[in-house]
Amino acid sequence: MSAMRMLIRRELWEHRAISLVPLAFGALFIAVNLLAALGVVKVHIDAGGLGFSEMLQSLDAHKAGALTQLGMALIAVSLNTVMLLVTVFYLLDCLYAERKDRSNLFWKSLPVSDLEVVGSKLLTAALVIPLVTLVIFTAVALCMYAITGITMLFSGTGLFLSAGPLALAEVALTHVYALAVQSLWYLPIFAWLLLVSAWSKRAVLLWAILPPVAVQAAEGLLLGTTRFAELIKERLVGVYPLAFADDSHQQLHWQYEGEHADVDLEFADGLLALVDPGSLIGSPGLWGGLMVAALFFSAAVWVRRFRDAS
């Protein structure tokens, strides 16, 4: 177990982008937030000729909480996108780099099995990177909450400041769930990227993309169908509809009529109410994906084990 911890620390030492890139984006969000709060950047809200303070008047604690959750969820989604890109490049690089810089024989001189080494990389992608992102998200969300909450206090409402802690807790919990299901769903993609990284001599990104594209093209030519393309598409974006309830009244509805603005967030139950793992756990896509992941992962371990070092 301590070997696994060491191997994961090594990944964080080598691939500093894992924390630096989300940190940079987080810092950027905070900076923009701060500039907006100080009035350097003007945020223009078109509310049918209504003033900002009148809009604030129409809020109550519940709506303020929903708005805060929404704002924080947007931060979480942005950081998540950044994280996924970082993960893709991390996975493509992690086994390829040790051959490229010819340090693989040094790594192989240590008494760790290839299963442990490749396993540490998959674990980094599926668990450690999401945890790092979660920590960064929480810190960024806290900062932005403080900045916005205090600004709103000066604008005349303390609702945001008081709604913040609960909203953050709810968004963070939802985020944990989203990261978990996302990791499970993307595991076959992660393992595929590991395999490409272990196997490819050059142009890893190309080798990651080319085979699936070739399979699609071959299927189109030979069978005239697009099954594989649909499968890939489902794998890329299909997890969120499966893992979250499709609740139509969970909508952000901002109405304004004449003089009277009504921020009507039919967001009544908050983000956690959307969490619904039932259909994901019951879906063949999850379990089939995990089996494919096991296959690609074993292949990656095998390639690293027996690939001729020189």
Next chain:
Amino acid sequence: MTTLVRASGLSKHYGGAAALDGVDFQIEQGRIVGLIGPNGAGKTTALKALLGLTSFEGDLRVLGRDPRRERHQIMQDVCFIADVAVLPRWLRVKQTLELVQGLHPKFNRSKAESFLAKTSVKPDSKISQLSKGMVTQLHLALVMAIEARLLVLDEPTLGLDILFRKQFYSSILGDYFDENRTILVTTHQVEEIEHILTDVMFIDQGRIVLDESMDRISARFLEVAVNPDRLDAARSLGPISETDVFGRRVFLFENVGIDLVRPLGEVRTPGIADLFVAKIKEQAA
């Protein structure tokens, strides 16, 4: 005596060509064995097989284990430095020590640190900032601090200047080697290591052409700078080679009694390099 490595019928084919062609050998504990051969003779393939880095046919046991299936257990007791084993450039020196400490149960960090203290390698330096000689010193510090039973060195001093090369082998011999340790080394610079070897193995075209202890080499092989009037007598004894050295005919004899050759001229023990050339030529003939 403990046998650390036992190979029998060890073979490896690349396509149709045999890199190793049914090789048998043993390595005993407490020896320093030089594996010597021309490029493409099968040296590196043999080392790779031994370290579990390549597949092979035949039977091979390293510390009683099969390197194909038990590689990472073997690596607890086997260290190696390969010529291409560049340390990862992004690591810092102290991270490297921490890493090996975390991953190698037989690593003694303070030993490595005290070895490094005698060099100009700084703990905070990145490996990419070190010279090749300094990287070798760091690697050597790691290896010397690991309580390993077998150390495999594959062209460890390739590309180093003479000072580092001398230092490398004197550290290995002075601070590392004892009767519980065993070293297997390949190098092109035979002259540099022949005085530290206890055994030599010559390998050519995937076959072992000589496997002998250094003590026995001096009994088995004799080099004679033959006086001009004794050339015919020398040839009649069946030398394995005859060369011209500064105008004198130098003969190499195998298994010929010293009393027979002493009257021919000046007798001495042949250098490994000369012996190697003679054996390879004999093999080719």
